[in-house]
Amino acid sequence: MRKKGIFIAIEGPIGAGKTTLANLLNDHLCYTLLREIVEENPFLSKFYTDIKEYALQTEAFFLFNRVKQLEDVNKNILSKCKGVVSDYHIVKNLIFAGITLDNNQFHRYKQVYNIFVNDLPQPDIVIYLNSNTDVLMRRIACRDRSFERQMDRNYIDNLRNEYKYYFNPLSIKHNFTGKGPIIIEIDNSNLDFLNNKSDRKYIIDKVEKAISSLGGNSECSN
Numbered sequence: 001m002r003k004k005g006i007f008i009a010i011e012g013p014i015g016a017g018k019t020t021l022a023n024l025l026n027d028h029l030c031y032t033l034l035r036e037i038v039e040e041n042p043f044l045s046k047f048y049t050d051i052k053e054y055a056l057q058t059e060a061f062f063l064f065n066r067v068k069q070l071e072d073v074n075k076n077i078l079s080k081c082k083g084v085v086s087d088y089h090i091v092k093n094l095i096f097a098g099i100t101l102d103n104n105q106f107h108r109y110k111q112v113y114n115i116f117v118n119d120l121p122q123p124d125i126v127i128y129l130n131s132n133t134d135v136l137m138r139r140i141a142c143r144d145r146s147f148e149r150q151m152d153r154n155y156i157d158n159l160r161n162e163y164k165y166y167f168n169p170l171s172i173k174h175n176f177t178g179k180g181p182i183i184i185e186i187d188n189s190n191l192d193f194l195n196n197k198s199d200r201k202y203i204i205d206k207v208e209k210a211i212s213s214l215g216g217n218s219e220c221s222n
């Protein structure tokens with residue numbers, strides 16, 4: 001018998017469709033939606049003008065904000081046997097920091113990360129969205145956040161490669177604590193779950209199957 005609510009996280013490079021899918025999936029599941037903060041990070045826009053100069057403050061801000069969010073969601077939702085859909089997995093902090101921090105900084109950052117993450121709830125299911133770089137760049141442009149207008153294609157390429165490493169079935173056990181989550185990998189370069197009902201059903205069916213395998217209930221309770 002599960003003692004905690006089902007925790008589903010959606011991950012993938014910038015522009016992969018995490019927030020969009022989190023909203024659509026949660027509309028179906030009627031869980032609690034956990035949204036990452038973005039614009040509230042006071043260093044993020046400066047970060048994109050000078051990554052080396054602002055990376056440490058940017059990564060630290062994202063890490064501690066997510067630690068607090070996950071502590072709260074654990075106490076108020078998951079421990080009350082209610083489900084959560086999140087548009088991030090905290091492992092993204094290691095993925096970004098591994099690219100943006102220098103070796104010295106990243107070595108120390110990882111120590112701090114491991115101290116805090118150890119006690120945090122780990123998702124039962126991770127939906128890993130990947131798309132090709134052209135699609136990601138097109139979606140970032142379409143979303144048109146002011147601080148992302150000069151997005152560096154190489155940065156997106158590096159992120160995509162890091163995500164591929166972290167979510168590679170062979171390295172999962174090294175990158176996630178415990179037995180690791182059920183990973184649902186989806187290349188959504190040609191999926192339009194925003195506007196196409198059958199694309200949406202394709203993903204929801206996979207998620208419902210994973211939830212059933214965990215003994216959870218995915219239907220809306222209302």
Ligand SMILES: Nc1ncnc2c1ncn2[C@@H]1O[C@H](COP(=O)(O)OP(=O)(O)O)[C@@H](O)[C@H]1O
Pocket residue numbers: 012013014015016017018019020021087139140142143188191192193194
């Ligand atoms: N599967 C999709 N097909 C077409 N457009 C999409 C898809 N997923 C997301 N988008 C669009 O791409 C942009 C980025 O989506 P978003 O959900 O914000 O990505 P992320 O949260 O991964 O950065 C948004 O403008 C969104 O409307």
Ligand SMILES: Nc1nc2c(ncn2[C@H]2C[C@H](O)[C@@H](COP(=O)(O)O)O2)c(=O)[nH]1
Pocket residue numbers: 012013014015018019036038044047058059062063092093096097100148
């Ligand atoms: N350097 C970091 N940047 C991050 C991190 N998490 C998110 N972000 C940036 C990337 C995008 O510009 C924006 C939103 O991210 P999405 O993946 O939701 O598009 O915030 C991070 O941990 N480090």
